[in-house]
Amino acid sequence: MSVLRGRRIVVTRARDQAEGLVRSLEALGADVIAAPAIRIEPLPDDAALRSALADLSRWRWIVFTSQNAVHVVCDSMRGWGLQPAALATGNVVAVGPKTASALGREGVKVALVAEETTAEGVLAALTDAGGLAGARVLIPCAQGAREVLPQGLRAAGAVVEVIPVYVTTQETGNPKGLPDGRGKQLAADILQGLIDAVTFTSPSTVYGFVDMVGAEVARSGQFAAAVIGPVTAQAARDAGMRDLVMAARSSAEGLAEALARRFA
Incomplete structure (x- = not known):
């Protein structure tokens, strides 16, 4: 299909x-x-992460809200001489199927997968x-992550420990295929x-x-902004983007499908 x-x-x-x-888009x-x-x-x-994982029985739930958290936690465990499969204690939660799959590849069985792939879900x-x-909940996550989940859990009476394990930073290198000047050609292409x-x-x-x-350029209206979910959609709106295409499924495949519908 070449829609x-x-x-x-x-x-x-x-x-x-x-x-x-x-791969999904090129297909x-x-x-x-x-x-x-x-x-x-x-x-x-x-x-802090090593201390938190020293006794897994402490935690009623260990919550992974992204594949990034899975990769960082599991890589850290291997660095300590531990196998990530040790997390398979029957109390692991994943934000969605992609995060659950990432855990599964590490040998970790997921007890609960949110239907909606957001912190609210x-x-x-x-x-x-x-x-x-009274339940103890561990959330390894991004530095500066939204407080919706820990705040909601605490309001329900849970004892929550949030441990930042990675940081998302803006890419400073020259993106592949773009000229020196970082994004100038991309900006020009958008405006044209x-x-x-x-x-x-x-x-x-x-x-x-x-x-x-x-x-x-971001708010020029010269392109459709394809967003993976409602939180990202709001960020796009706040940046002045108005032509939004929302994925029905919060995944790479969902984004590709949304664009296929848009341009069919």
């Missing part, structure tokens, strides 16, 4: 995470431009599961109507894109 043939679509996802989305015939707006960096001090799933009063859509998989990718091409 996106001739469409030039920008992928702003971090360089080492973009493959799935690029539909799109001409994909890789312009990573962010990068993921593990935080150097893992002492995880909160709803844990609330429905019940027994939060040569870009059909830009994909955003997190609010951070929105912020990084705006930094890359400039606020005026």
Whole structure:
């Protein structure tokens, strides 16, 4: 199927995470431009995480709200001489199927997968599961992550420990395929109507894109902004983007499907 043939679509996802989305778009015939707006960096001090995972029986729930958290935690465990499969204690929660799959590849069986792949969805799933009063909950996450989940859990009586394990920063290198000057050619292409859509998989990718091409270009209305979910959609609106395409499924495949419907 080549429903996106001739469409030039920008992928702003971090360089080492973009493959799935690029593959999904190219399978539909799109001409994909890789312009990573962010990068993921593990935080150097893992002492708090190591202490938290020393006795897994302490935790009623261990909640992973992203694949990034899975990768960083599991890599840290291997660095300590532990196998990530040790997390398979029957109390692991994943924000969605992609995060659950990442855990599964590490040998970790997931007890609960949120239907809605947002912090609000995880909160709803844990609330429905019940027994939060007095329950100890560990959340390894991004530095500066939204407080919706820990605040909601604490309001339900849970004892929550949030441990930042990685940071999302704006990409400072020269994106592959873009000239020196970081994004100048991409900005020019957008203003000339040569870009059909830009994909955003997190609010951070929105912020990084705006930094890359400039606020005026970002709100120029010259491209469709394909967003992976409601939180990212709000970040795009706040940046002045109005032509939004929302993925029905919060995944790379969902984004590609949304663009296929848009340009069919």
